[in-house]
Amino acid sequence: MHPALHWICGFLLTSLSTWAAAQSGPQLQLPRTKLTAGMHMLDVQVAQTSEQRQIGLMFRKEMPQHEGMLFVFEQAATQCFWMRNTLIPLTAAFVADDGTIVNLADMKPQSDDSHCSTKPVRYVLEMNVGWFAKRQIKAGYQLGGQVFGR
Incomplete structure (x- = not known):
């Protein structure tokens, strides 16, 4: 397949799944886990x-203060996030395998600005x-939680 055609097909599939997500609203039924940040339980x-991961926190109008979303990737890589279709301002913590925060990025709602990890990571909170x-x-x-082995 020609590279441009491959890209167009990928773009259309991505757009279609985002459109489908918009029709069903925000993801509220994903599995949950507990994390700790010192004395704070998340x-x-x-x-x-x-x-x-693609839908993430899109279409949410609010989120309780002690809640968040942990994105888990198959392997460590430079992870980049944007806020298309995300209605609430968020901070992304790019997290190493042991739970150590590599860097933080404040992200504005409904923005296509890219925010990336400064090192390869498998987790973004x-x-x-x-x-x-x-x-x-x-x-x-360093965050705690079973996912980090702590």
């Missing part, structure tokens, strides 16, 4: 499949914007 949804800053949690901080 209840996060886990997006593990390609489709779940999205929380309401300011959640990490209010608790003085920065790069180098």
Whole structure:
């Protein structure tokens, strides 16, 4: 298949699945796990499949402060996120296999600006914007949870 045709097919499939997600609304039934950030307990949804990761927190109008979404990738790589169809401001924590936050990025709603990890990671945790800053949690901080083996 010609590379341009391959790209167009991929784009159409991506657009179609995003459109289908918009028809059904936000993802609210994903599996959940508990994470800790010091004394703070987080209840996060886990997006593990390609489709779940692609939809992420799109179409949500609000999210409780102690909740978030953990994106789990098959292998460590530079992960980049944007906020298309995402209605609430979020902070992305790019997280190493052991739970250490590599870097944080505040992201504006409905923006195609790309926010990337500074090192290869398998995990990205999205929380309401300011959640990490209010608790003085920065790069180098280690999160806990079964997913990180801690």
